[in-house]
Amino acid sequence: MERFLSSAINKVDKKGRVSIPAVFRPALKGGSTLYATLSVDQPAVEAGGPELLEVNEKRLAAMDSFSPEYEYFSLLVHGDMNIMNIDGEGRVILSDAIREHTGITNQVAFVGRGHFFQIWEPERFQAYREEARAKVAEMRRALSAGNGQGKDTGT
Amino acid sequence: MERFLSSAINKVDKKGRVSIPAVFRPALKGGSTLYATLSVDQPAVEAGGPELLEVNEKRLAAMDSFSPEYEYFSLLVHGDMNIMNIDGEGRVILSDAIREHTGITNQVAFVGRGHFFQIWEPERFQAYREEARAKVAEMRRALSAGNGQGKDTGT
DNA sequence: TGGGATAGCTTGGGCGTCAATGGAAAATCA
């Protein structure tokens, strides 16, 4: 599999290690390094292989390197980047910054997002997921009120 | 690693020495000299190997050589350059000028910026980091409002 | 179709190595 699909919850051991779900590892193509950034609008972390870094650097390359936007974005892409080594058993150690940002203590939710995956504190993820559902339901009601079609779309 | 990525906080000892984070040393390619300039618009220092000189000279070359900006920047790049020796344990001593400009007392934040890295007083860095996160979140919202796409950071 | 065997995923722990830090000895300068 080349993409990150499905989700899983794993435990953090005494040494602070967590197994990356086995279903995600093929998408990392055997690399032993994980690149991760703290999401700017959620208590989550977005992680993936080196492509994650390359993608962001391409974006930077397309920006005016003297603009304040470049400055801010580069800080997040380079300075705020978390680099994690994957051990022989497919585990990583979460940095203090990650634990602080996500609220993770002894359990981690891994959520596939296609070309990257997210790391959440399980309860917060659950809350976010329900919020997302509620939002979608609300949007659908608004749409149906507007055009009179309202019937379910099957999904 | 050829680039400076991630960040770390290290202590200053009684003699004024600080360890350069081990993850940055490969990017210095074993050189024992650190070149550093005081950042113009932040209470930070920008440091790196000899290439940093070249980079700054390229920047100069891109500027109008009769402009006052050129004059000042040239002075900063050449005259205000701090040269630091890296000792056997990978430590450097911060000059008075650097301590004054950054406000550093007994802790130093090292922040990767790609082809160079920054040195900050940790609390000031934290404030700047949050500012950057807020600004990037704002940029992203502006973008999504414009094209209707979400906050997907992956691609 | 049921049950046992098997392989692989997750988790736990031991141990050696290296990074970060502190301090002493040696060298340099005024």
Next chain:
DNA sequence: TGATTTTCCATTGACGCCCAAGCTATCCCA
């Protein structure tokens, strides 16, 4: 010679690497 800097050595704690065990899902065969 006193003071300050540079080099060298020691300590501590974190991290990487290795091995082991429990669990689960899958596969195979009767």
